[in-house]
Amino acid sequence: MIKRITLILLLLFTIILNAQNGVIKGVIKNSDKQPIEGVAVSYLNNGTISDENGAYTLTVPDEVKIEIIFSHVSYKTLQKNIVIPKNKTVRYYPILEFKVEEIDEVIVKDYKRDAQGTIKINPSDVVKIPGANQGIENILMTLPGVNNNNELSTQYNVRGGNFDENLVYVNGIEIYRPFLVRSGQQEGLSFVNPHLVHDIKFSAGGFQAKYGDKLSSVLDITYKTPTEFAASVNASLLGGNISVEGTMFNNKLKALFGVRYRDNSLFINSKDIKTNSNPNFTDAQTYVSYEVNSKLNIDFLGNFSLNNYNYTPKTRRTKFGTISDPLELIVYYDGQEKDKFKTVFGALKGSYEVNSNLNLNLVTSSYHTVEEEYYDILASYNIGEVNNDFGADNFGEVEFSEGIGSQLNHARNDLDALIVNSEFSGSFKKNEYQIDFGIKFQNEDIKDRIKEWEVIDSLGFSVRPPLTAPNNQPYEPFTGELIPYKNISTQNHITIDRLVYYAQYSKKTDWNNHKIWYNFGGRAHNWNVNGENVETSNQIIYSLRGQFSIKPAWEKDMLFRISGGMYNQPPFYKELRNFKGEIVPDVKTQKSLQVVFGNDYSFKLWERPFKLVSEIYYKNLTNINSYTVDNVKVRYVANNNAKGYATGLDLRLNGEFVPGTESWVSVGFLKTEENYNNQGYIARPTDQRFKFAMLFQDYVPNIPNIKMYLNLVFNAGLPGGSPSYTNSYDYQNRLNSYKRADIGISYVFKDAQHQTNSGLFKNFKEFSAGFEIFNMFDVQNSITNTWVRDVYSKRFYGIPNYMTQRVFNIKFDAKF
Known part of the structure; x- marks a missing residue:
């Protein structure tokens, strides 16, 4: 049908x-x-x-x-x-x-974007800024309110939200992520190919009604529209990219094509776990636009990605504790992990210009992912006290063992998900106002098999889950059956149908020489859940949103705005699945009532342009579906028994700290808490209290061809999580703060400012080569804890899982 x-x-x-x-x-x-x-x-x-x-x-x-x-x-x-x-x-x-004499008025060009509270990012900066995951997400981490303490992951938290609360669009088409990925080193490549991007808009909150039903942010990407043939090649020790663009048939057909390959071995081999690993990620993407006539355009966006993660751990040695009480975890592994994530995405879009005022669009898209997560890993561990006597012969060696045991982890998890949708939308513009509207139908068909268990043994005694009858061996005999510490075995097959529609009104006008822009609109979202052995559930929610901005006719160039409204997040498949892997069909939508106050102040400093952007926000959260985070895997309780809030202040100063280059400094303050089952307020897993980031571009004054790019981030420590089957209220300790500096230095042989028509580079439009140093100061950052238990003391040891150490990379970029 x-x-x-x-x-x-x-x-x-x-x-x-x-x-x-x-x-x-x-x-x-x-x-x-x-x-x-x-x-x-x-x-x-x-x-x-x-x-x-x-x-x-x-x-x-x-x-x-x-x-x-x-x-x-x-x-x-x-x-x-x-x-x-x-x-x-x-x-x-x-x-x-x-017009050189009117350069101060360039701000007029971006007035509408500033009024909407969206941030514009230069696509050329994305491919230059160094980072373990080079791409658009890498540069997002330098913005206030956007956080992630895992450099191997392309996911991000925005103003207290989790990874699943962010919208991503490419040319108006919503993009989806894989489901089973549990660690950053499995992720590979972001969907968005930065070498194909023309325009980047990002909103950290208070976004318009035309955008979808998520709680935190919108990343809106527009791919290039080629006007001539061009090609680029980028390669480094981490992988490479080839992209081609051009036009055909008298400029009626415009096409982009890009292929990327990445190998994360360089980073994984720098961690404290010694492994034999071969993680490789491949992505092919195309965007084609055909002009049927002056009124009708047909566009196609296609993507294929294949992520292979082969991981064989050997040994691990992790020192932790304090100077006065140093400890060391020594682990010997046996077994391996083999994961495969294959996704295919295709979207067809028709754009019809009825007249100069009315434009209509029809989009159909399909997303198919097949994911496999297979592993059998045996870990034999020893936690011991380290000799801290500098004069001893065995200084730095373990001299007394506090805990000896083993853990066996097994998984055979498979997922097959197909998401298809059709959306009809339109935009009517006349004079200074605009009306946007749309309706979308989506069907999600998801098959999932979860079979994973964990057995913990300490000194020959099997450790039972805390919620079962106590085992007091060896002091008392125990005759109960041996059961795994964790055991999930289930199969799910559900379908979700969604009908979504929205309408919004925008207008730009003047009031006593003051420029005013405002927007208001509403959305409705109806969905029902059906499945095998699942009771059918049908729900509907409504939301209203609005924005108002004023640019006073003052001598100082300032803009004020307020935005917010009702933001809802109807449950996706992961949010319907509880800790046991069971589907709970009647999980309600999570709700957020948001308000954002913002100010943009543009000024001159050292005779160069600068802008200070300030935003203060508050979110009142209800119907929260509580969750835990293990690396990048989010596990939901699958109920709505919590309420909470998020509030904070974001500051960003950007401008030409160095003439001719844009840099910025970001500062963010955040507090987010939740109250689960009226037990009291505790920090949410994303409670990142403080954030400082700097993106700095520079060049050598006497040799401007030498460019330097610095990416610096400091994040306060997150709540460290809790062991399985335990009460998170009992584990509110925080991880250490996250500190990281990545630097890239390159020499530009040829670009728009440095041209040559002879020699080795005469056939290139641009060519540069250089090197990057990731984690320049070799800081030991931790992302989660490995919880190890001693059967005698009943004590849990939280051993930090450290991220990547200092890594050196060589790269070159060429455009034809």
């Missing part, structure tokens, strides 16, 4: 109306080949404005010589005389030159 409806909509959508006039369209760029938003394109009394991608379309009389004017407050006006054949479309790509 869904396929038939989709086919009918596509057929109706592709009906082409015969135009009676000619059309001129194209993309407006500046001399740096960057698209320009807000350019007025006019002919007599008719006109239009270029969008955020610099694209414009104007209907004009045909077979008549006309003069078209391109004007913008920050660029010189351009006039073009042209004759358009009858009922034809002419493509014209103007290049506008900067």
Whole structure:
């Protein structure tokens, strides 16, 4: 039925109306080949404005010589005389030159984006900034309110939310993540290929109603629209990327294609666990846009990724404790882990311009993931006191064992998920207001088999789960059966149908010379859960959201905004599954009532532009589905028995600390707590109290071809979690703070500012080579604890799991 409806909509959508006039369209760029938003394109009394991608379309009389004017407050006006054949479309790509004397007014170009509270990130910075996971998520970690203490993971927490609370869109198409990944070293590559990106927008809260139903953030990516052939090659000791773009059929067909490969062995082999590992990750992605005629565009986004994680641990030696009481964990392993994550994603989008005011879109997409998680690992451990006598012959060696035992972990987990949807949306613009609307149907079909157990043995005695009858051996005889410390064995097959619709109104106007922009809208989300041996559940939720911004006509360049409303997160599959792996179909939507106050202050410092962005926020959380975090695996309780809050302050100062380069400093303060079953408020797993980050770009004054990029992050310690089957209220100790500095230095042989038409690099548009040092100061950061128990003392030892040490990398980048 869904396929038939989709086919009918596509057929109706592709009906082409015969135009009676000619059309001129194209993309407006500046001399740096960057698209320009807000350019007025006019002919007599008719006109239009270029969008955020610099694209414009104007209907004009045909077979008549006309003069078209391109004007913008920050660029010189351009006039073009042209004759358009009858009922034809002419493509014209103007290049506008900067008005040097009006450079202070560039802020007008980004007024709408600033008013919406979204952050714009330069895509060229993404591929330059060093980080263990080079990509868009790497640069997000430098923003206030965005945190992750795991450099091997591309996931992130925003203002107290967890990894599952963030929306990601590519060209208006929602993107999904794998389900079973439990550690950062299994993740590999982010979905977004940074080498294909044209525009990046990010909102850490208070976003518009047109975006989906999540609690924390929106990452909105727009891929490039090629205008000519180009190719790039990037390679390092961690892997490589090849991307190609170009046009065909008289610029009607525009295509991007990228292939990436990554190997994390360099990082995994730097950890305190000695292994034989071969983690490799492959990703192929394409984006194709075809212009059927002046009104209709058809786009296709496709992605295939294959992540293979083969892991054979050998030994581990981890020192912890204090100087006066040093301890060491020594582990010998036997066994291996083999995981495979294969995903295929495809989306077809049709965009139809009914007239200069109304645009309609139809998107159909399908996401299929097949995931396998297989492991059998035996760990024999010894916890001992370390000799701290500098004069002793055995200084630094274990001289007394406090705990001896073993753990056997087994898993045979399989998941097959298919998500298909169709969405119809539209946008109506007239004068200074805009109306957006949309309706979406989605079907999720998920099959899951979980079979995993853990046996803990200490000095020959099997450790039983705390919730069972006590075992007081060897002091008292015990005749009960031997059971695993953890044992999950279940099979699930459920389907979830969702119907979502939204509408919102936006307007930009003036009030006593003050610029005003506001937006308000609402969403509705209806879903039902069906499955084998699962009672059917149907629920519906509504939400209202709004934004208001004012740019006073003051001497100081400032902008004020307030945004917020009702944000809901209906449960996805993972949120319906409890600790035992069972499906709880009637889990309710998590709710958040948010308010965000923001201020942008643009000013000159050292005769260079700077901007200070400040935001204070508060979230009132109800119907919380409590969870625990183990590395990057989020396990839900699958009930709504908690309430909580998140509040904080984010500050970001960005500008030209070094002339001609943009850098920024971020500071964030956060407090988030929850109250589960009225036991009192405790810190949530994402309670990152303080964050400082700096992204700094520099060059050698006398040798500007030598570039330096510094990525510095300091995060306060997170709550350390708790052992399995225990009460998190009893384990509120925190991990140590997270400190990391990554630096990259490169030499630019050729780019837009350094051109040469002879020699080795004459056939390159750009070429650079350099090196990177990850974790420059070799700080030992920990992400979680390994909990080991001694049967005699009944004591748990929390041994920190350290992240990667200092790693050296070589890389080069080339564009043709």
